[in-house]
Amino acid sequence: MSKIRNFSIIAHIDHGKSTLADRIISTCGAVSERQMSSQLLDNMDIERERGITIKAQSVRLKYTHKGDEYILNLIDTPGHVDFSYEVSRSLASCEGALLVVDASQGVQAQTIANVYTAIEHDLTIIPVLNKIDLPQADPERIKDEIEHIIGIDCSEAICVSAKSGLGIDELLGAICERIPDPKNSQKEQISASDENKPLKALIYDSWFDNYLGALALVRVFEGSLKIGDEAYIMGSAQKYPVLDLLYPHPIAPQKTKSIKAGEIAIVVMGLKTVSQIAVGDTITLANNKAAEPISGFEGAKQFVFAGLYPIDTDRFEELRDALEKLKLNDSSISYEPESSAALGFGFRVGFLGLLHMEVIKERLEREFNLDLIATAPTVTYIVKTTDGGSLNVQNPSELPPVNNIAEILEPYVKATIITPAEFVGSIITLISNRRGNQKKMDYITPERVLLEYEIPLNEIVMDFYDKLKSATKGYASFDYEPCGYQSGRLVKLDIRVAGEIVDALSIIVPEQNAFSKGRDLVKAMKEIVPRQLFEVAIQASVGSKIIARETVKSVGKNVTAKCYGGDITRKRKLLEKQKEGKKRMKAIGKVALPQEAFLSVLKID
Structure with missing residues (x-):
């Protein structure tokens, strides 16, 4: 050793x-x-x-x-x-x-x-x-x-x-x-590393191999493990035989008969899914168990959530299979089915961050040949209700009615930015527009500055990184870590088309930005919604209050084309008849929104 x-x-x-x-x-x-x-x-x-x-x-x-x-x-x-x-x-x-x-x-x-x-x-x-x-x-x-x-x-x-x-x-x-x-x-947990103690091995990575099944990459802290032993996984309380042991190698892993304290190796137990060997779990021996698992290891926490829907709605089951297979190789994603009146059936998927979301979406499209729509990313809010309860909300459509909400808490992150001194002004402007609070400003050298901010996670999930790079000509570096929840004045902004709320376009926004965001969204929607035989109102609302509106004009048949000369009342009679018909149609008419509407609005800045 x-x-x-x-x-x-x-x-x-x-x-x-x-x-x-x-x-x-x-x-x-x-x-x-x-x-x-x-x-x-x-x-x-x-x-x-x-x-x-x-x-x-x-x-x-x-x-x-x-x-x-x-x-x-x-x-x-x-x-x-x-x-x-x-x-x-x-x-x-x-x-x-x-x-x-x-x-x-x-x-x-x-x-x-x-x-x-x-x-x-x-x-x-x-x-x-x-x-x-x-x-x-x-x-x-x-x-x-x-x-x-x-x-x-x-x-x-x-x-x-x-x-x-x-x-x-x-x-x-x-x-x-x-x-x-x-x-x-x-390190505390291995200060007394010993081959003679009961086995303690930390699973610090797992992935799925088509031939060997789910593999666990372990670091042995105490004891030893050999082929043929019966391993006991402490988190799931399951026993599995050890079929093979391999030392990791970039080209071809090398087989070994046994591994001892201090070593790193791949354990093959012939498992069907990675969920049976959770990362951070401890492996010990079934016949000589360790007293307690290795401590101090945190699991992955998802911060960003988005809906993933197949463009072709018949491929929902294929998307489910693809997510199951991808979770074998990346245990840090979470997903659950959800449905949307506009987009059909899909999944609410949790990611570690925006790049992670991009990578997962790209892998699903490449490796499983799927065409996907991703809805606007959101974060998890904690909603305190008037009856004293609290619930976690990832999807704006889950938000309870306004009169049942006592307080909404949103996640904040501690952001560290290192930038050349000449760009400090533009960074401060950018972050103050995103509701950030400055905590620290330190000149590392006369030319370079370290800034620390507390900023709502919701403000950085969309396009913050791009804006930061633009403001600093690509010279700033940015890092963040979660730092708890704080109360925020937030409201749910709904988009209504012909009086009906479109659930896929609901977003949670700060109260002071609701008006401008609503105006931008209805303007974008007006360009996309196809014209109908009746006028279509596109409205942005907070609760029952309408804050912005655009109207898509109706298309009409020229009903007076056959009238030439004669009394004006003939024309007027026909136009009145058409007006009545449009009114009746507006009362019962439904507007089917095309998929492109969601694609372009979800990409809106």
Whole structure:
């Protein structure tokens, strides 16, 4: 055990985590030159296309340092805020972390968020300055920045270039020397790691394999596990035989007969679904159970909810199957069926954030050949009712009547923004328009500023990130974390077409924005609703009060075409008759809205 090193790589987006992982893998000789490719651990098409890591990956490497052979278990983590859940569970399984910072860009918003997560897990942190071969790299300035903002000593920071391989051997030596082995770790739950105690293994990832079934990637904290043992999963209280054990590897996982404390491995139990092995659960042995599970691990919490509906309504069952299969590989989504008068049958799906929503929708469309409509994303509100009860509302149509609502609480997030000083004014304007409260403003250097805000999550789920990038010419970095619920003056804005409420277009908005939002929506709807034989009123309302209206003019037949000359009363009689008919039609007429109406209105800013 003294020769095992478990570590992960944490960094902001595009600071070179995946490239550094590639370089470490090739330096350790785990993959031949012929099999090597860039972003080796990013094995999904969508990851390669977008250049981001979505799923954390693990790999077991061997490295000889000063004559001793070490086992290095590397866990590559995503950098994007939506996948910080992947980061936290990866860090729960490590003793050390490489903090990678771009030597030209310096500390960014997610660098800070990920470092604090690592510090909470009591990890040994090694600062690594990447991209030092760039002409604009300034390692000394960046070291000062890390010390000033994060408070980590950078006197022994390691300078590398993941692209060219410069400094990689020095980095591997530092991993062997500075990251503690599992037995001497500072982490509470494994301070007494021991192979002779009852088995305790944390499931920190799971996915579905078409041949082997649901697989659990585990970190063994105490005891040992071998093929043929009967494993007991503490959360679900189920027993399963261990059919196979594999060490993770980017090309071909390596089989092993047994695993011991401190190791990372894949456990094959022939399971049909991933729900049987929840991430964060503890595996122990059926005949020698541990007293209690491993603590301190948080499950994924969904923050953003949207309705997903098939454009072709006959494909509802296909969408259900696709979501079931996708949940096998991504346990952080939740879904439940819902129906809409306008869009038919679909699902209310919960996501970790907006990028997560985009990725899931794209995977459903690509991998399962579906055409989907996503409704406007919403967040979970807590509604306190006048009779003293409270309920969670994800869909605006679930909101109780106005006279039954005592208070609506909305989720807030703590947003961290790092920006060049010249853009501070435009950022402050942007966030004050989004109801944000400034908590902190710190000049890291004369040119760069760190801003901290509390802002309602509802204000950032639509297009906040795009607006922020536009306001700062793409130079600002942004990160957020939930910070509880606060009371808000919110109302439900309904859109009525021909007097009937269209449930799919209802949204919850701040009271002061209801009028402008309602006006924008009815204007957009007027362009889309097809003209009927009678006038169609499109209205925005809050409760029973109409706050905006547009009218779609009727199309009419020229009933007076056959009248030439003669008395005007003949024409008037025909027009009156037509008017009566239109009136009768308006009373019973229904307006069928086309799918395009929802697509374009849901994309409205």
